[in-house]
Amino acid sequence: MQQRILNPFFSLLLLLCTTSNISLGLSHSLYKDTQILLRIKSTQLQDKNNILKDWVPNTNNPCNWTGITCDARKISVVSINLSHFNLSGEFPCGFCYIHTLRKLSLGYNYLGKTINTHSFSICSHLRVLDLTENLFIGELPEFRSEFSQIRVLDLSFNNFSGEIPASFGRFPQLKSLRLVSNLFGGIVPSFLGNLSALRNLEIGYNPFKEGPLPWQLGNLSKLETLFISNANLVGSIPDSIGNLVSLKNIDLSSNYLSGEIPNSIFGLKYLEQIELFDNNLQGELPESLGNLTNLLRLDLGQNNLTGKLPHTIGSLSLISLRLNENLFYGEIPSSLALNPNLLHLALFANNFTGKLPQHLGLNSDLEDFDVSNNQLTGELPKHLCKRKRLQSILLFNNKFSGTLPSQFGDCHSLTVISIENNQLSGDVPSKFWNHPSFEILKMQHNMFSGSISNSISNAKGLSKLHLQGNNFSGMLPIGICELQRLMKFDVSKNLLTGEVPACITRLKKLEFLRLQENMFTGPIPSNLSFWHVLTELNLSYNQFSGTIPSQLSYLRDLTYLDLSMNSLTGNVPPELVNLGLSEFNVSGNKLYGEVPYVFRNPVFLSGLMGNPGLCSSVLKEFPPCSKQKPFSLIAVIIFAACFLLFMGFVLLFLKRKFLFFNGKSYERSYKTTTFQIVGFSEEDIVPFLTSENLIGSGSSGQVYKVDLNNGEFVAAKKLWGGTRKLETESVFKSEIEILGRIRHANIVKLLFSCSADDDLMVLVYEYMENGSLGDVLHVNKCEELREWSTRFNIAVGAAQGLAYLHHACVPPILHRDIKSNNILLDRDFLPRVADFGLAKTLQHEEGGIGDMSRIAGSYGYIAPEYGYTLKVTEKGDVYSFGVVLMELITGKRPNDPSLGDNMDIVKWVTETAFSSAEDQPIDLAHIIDPMLNLATCDYEEIESVLNVALLCTTPFPMNRPTMKRVVELLKELKLARHN
Structure with a gap:
């Protein structure tokens, strides 16, 4: 009996002891995990935002720590998610010592360097590994056979290079593989077809070698997403693609x-989405296309597809249909108008004929329409626009006729209308003009008539307004002056009359103004102080009268000025010489007086003709300017003085020439070229390339300051000879070929060149009084650079010069050596981009990217992608310019010793x-140059420029803006300052 009583007691005691032992064991496990987490935080991660403060x-x-997830009983760590925490450091492989860990997510941080295969092997128990959007480099680590449990592997948006290892074809349970946007070479590997459990394969945006789409991918019967865009795939799409019976999305574009x-x-x-645009596909679309009843998006644009569209295309549940830039012909199927789901329709650049289905838009919520x-x-x-959701109508370059539908006047969702180059006619409905959401309105080259309604003043979002080549009549409405976002305005070749509203000069963002070939009268508006960014002004073939406003000289960005065929009188304002036209x-006007000296160049001759009152002592096409006859005694005195002065110059020249050739009789044979109208020759330059006049030295030669006889200065670069002749000859030719044919206010002017058989090569430029930006910023610490506004103007000017090279030159010009020492400053600290010895034209062959035999540029300014490829694009110049912006803000050199080891x-x-923190502004106190006058600094503007610099220097070239966009961003800041 006693035994029976004690048995339950001992049983309970045994249970409690067992539970206690288990509890103690679990506590010990979490204790070990805690120590691992703390050790990794302190040794392998840099948490500058202190996000892991708990x-x-x-x-x-x-x-309960940030980013840590335990199992349901909270007895083991199963997940670590530190994405978007701005962490830096190396790959924290030590986390994998937590053997219960199944998911490790470290995406969207600044982790970098290579991943060691040996240390990585301890992570074989992971099921999810996410390292997207970091800075990892080098070849991918090998995944050993122990990685049998991995389900999700995301290494996208890094800088991994080399080939994809064969071990990536041996994941028996892998469901998602993402390697997008790295630097992988080799061809798309066929062994990926062994991943039988795969549902998501994304390996696009990699510079693979040209190769086929592996037919083995057809073995992936569970695959739902296939993304291999921008991967240099060639050949045909294999029939085995039809074996992907679970496929929902396929993207093989570009x-x-x-x-x-x-x-x-x-x-x-x-299938729900097919993206095959930007390839060389051929053939017709079959009627079987109608079998894809779940298809929502179809984009086959930019191919060579032909034939008529199958009628069954109208039975699909399409949201987006894009078949642009093919060779389709015939009428657009009327069945498309019956689709209730259609939002985006793009059929542009084909050979479609006939009429559009008149019920388009009646049954669907169209947002974008482009034919x-x-x-x-x-x-x-x-x-x-029946459903009032249409945002863009693009109908240009067709043969549409009739009037503009009045219903368009009620479509206030429209932002873009481009209907130019058709045969549309009649008056434009008055309510059409006043859409507040309009951004772009292009109606040029039709037959529209009537007046431009003053209600256009309500379209305050307009940035581009093109109405040229119509029959609009009446006066230009004063409501135009309310369009403060207007950048491009063209009403040329119409029947407009009256005076141009003087308030048009208040349009601060205006870049192009074209009013030519109308019947405008009255004076040219003269209050031009608000036109900060105007680059083109064309008022030709009108009836303007009065004088040419001297205030045009305020328009520093103006490069195109046409006032021809009017009734203008007076002089050509000499102030216009300040413009880089x-x-x-x-x-064809009634101008009189002497032609200003800068326009005495034969380049401008045709633009001066037809003004009988103009005179010039240089241009023989004009009569010489009359001068008052002096008294004979004064004439004799002046003649004698001139003779003595001339003899003095002759003696001085002979003396200098004798000294230069050490008294020896020596004659060089020079080959000279002038690129501007100059008043000197090689004899005024070569003898003065002496050590007393040396002002600088660089990789291509030495630069001298030469004092001309007329009191002006030029800068002469004498290129290295001897053993470096071949290299400098290339520089010499590059400078001549590029600078000899371009003209821009922010690019240094090449005036003259000469060479001789004895290795002498000299280039003569306009003299820049303040030298290079690098010198005044880092060496001289120039007082003028204490003001942020000076530095900002330098940034804008240099950006404009670089944008001109990239976007206005044909073919585009890549500088390849943008740095602060190659940005020169005149007496007013206005910048000129200089030193084009490494510049190349961007020939658009085989993809539009040039291969260079070596990396060009200067250390600290070279874009990171040049470490992996020698392919050169304009985005390399953008990166270098971003570095220059950082120099202007910080006052530091690109590799300043104060930055620390291994830090640029x-x-x-x-x-x-x-x-x-994300919601906090950047702390500029640790960044900006202490030399700046902090009392006058515009911190908001500096931060905005810093953001532009960060955009320019992003590691991925595709994410960097173009220089044209950089100029726009900087000019928006400039305008904001003036507002």
Whole structure:
């Protein structure tokens, strides 16, 4: 009996002891995990934002820490998610010592360097590994056979290079593989077809070698997403693609695929999206396309597809249909108008004929509609905006006729209308003009008539207004002056009359103003102080009268000025010499007086003709300017003085020439070229290339300051000879070929060149009084650079010069050596881009990117992608310019010793800028140059420029803005300052 009583007691005691032992064991496990987490935080991660502040050693239970997830009973760590925490450091492989860890997410940070295969092997128990959007480099680590449990592997948006290892074809349970936007070479590997459990394969945007789409990928019967865009795929799409019976999304766009689209692809009944645009595909679309009843998006644009569209295309549940830039012909199927889901329709650049289905838009919520560049006829469908959601209408380059539907006047969702180059006619409905959401309105080259309604003043969002080549009449409405966002305005070749509203000069963002070939009268508006960014002004073939406003000289960005064929009188304002004009035309007016000296160049001759009152002592096409006859005694005195002065110059020249040749009789044979009108020759330059006049030395030669006889100065660069002759000859030719044919206010002017058989090569430029930006910023610490406004103006000017090279020159010119020492400053600290010895023209062959035999540029300014490839694009110049912006802000050199070991200005600025919390402004106190006058600094503007610099220096070239966009961003800041 006693035994029976004690048995339950001992049983309970045994249970309690067992539970206690288990509890003690679990506590010990979490304790070990805690120690691992703390050790990794302190040794392998840099948490500058202190996001992991709750990772502290005063608790043995990390389950409530930031980024940590434990299992349901909170007895083991199963997930670590530190994405978007701005962490830096190396790959924290030590986390994998937590053997219960199944998911490790470290995306969107600044982790970098290579990943060691040996240390990585301890992570074989992971099921999810996410390292997207970091800075890892080098080859991918090998995944050993122990990685049998991995389900999700995301290494996208890094700088991994080399080939994809064969071990990536041996993941038996892998469901998602993402390697997008790295630097992988080799061809797309066929062994990826062994991943039988794969549902998501994304390996696009990599510079693979040209190769086929592996037919083995057809083995992936569970695959739902296939993304291999921008991967240099060639050849045809294999028929085996039809074996992907679970496929929902396929994107093989922007490759070099050819042949026909295999019929097997139209049997994939679960397909929702097909993206095959920008290839070389051929053939017709089959009627079996209608079998894809789940298809929502179809983009086959930019191929060579032909034939008529199958009528069954109208039975699809399409949201987006894009078949642009092919060779389709015939009428657009009327069945498209019956689709209730259609939001985006792009059929531009084909050979479609006939009329548009008149019920388009009646049954669907159309947002974007583009059938431009076809041969369509008839009237515009009036129901396109029936649902009031249409945002853009692009119908240009067709043969549409009739009037503009009145219903368009009620479509206030419209932002873009581009209907130019058609045969549309009649008056434009008055309510059409006043859309507040309009941004772009292009109606040029039609037959519209009537007046431009003053209600256009309500379209305050307009940035581009093109109405040229119509029959608009009446006066230009004063409401135009309310369009403060207007950048491009063209009403040329119409029947407009009256005076141009003087208030038009208040349009501060205006870049192009074209009013030519109308019947405008009255004076040219003269209050031009608000036109800060105007680059083109064309008022030709009108009836303007009065004088040419001297205030035009305020328009520092103006490069094109045409005032020809009017009734203007007075002088050509001498102040216009301050402009960097590439086109100047005042012909066919009633101007008189002497031609200003800068326009005495034969380049401007045709633009001065037709003004009988103009005179010039240089241009023989004009009569010499009359001078008052002096008294004979005065004439004798002047003649005698001139003779003595001339003899003095002759003696001085002979003396200098004798000294230069050490008294020896020596004659060089010079080959000279003048690129501007100059008043000197090689004899005025070569003898003075002496050590007393030396002002600088660089990789290509030495620079001298030469005092001309007329009191002006030029800068002469004498290129190295001897053993470096071949290299400097290339520099010499590059400078002549490029600078000899371009003209821009922010690019240094090449005046003259000469060479001789004895290795002498000399280039003569306009003299820049303040030297290079690098010198005044880092050496001389010039007082003028204490003001931020001076530095900002330098940034804007240099950006304009670089944008001109990239976007206005044909073919585009890549500088390849943008740095602060190659940006020169005149007496007013206005910048000129200089030193074009490494510049190259960007020939658009085989993809539009040039291969260079070596990396060009200067250390600290070279874009990071040049470490992996020698392919050169304009984005390399953009990166270098971003470095210059950082120099202007910080006052530091690109590799300033004060930045610390293994730290350049880009890395230092980036880490400092992103050390602030997301909702906090950048702490500029640790970044800006202490030399700046802090009392007058515009901190908001500096931060904005810093953001532009960060955009320019982003590691991925595709994410950097163009120089044209950089100029726009900086000019927006400039305008904001003046507002």
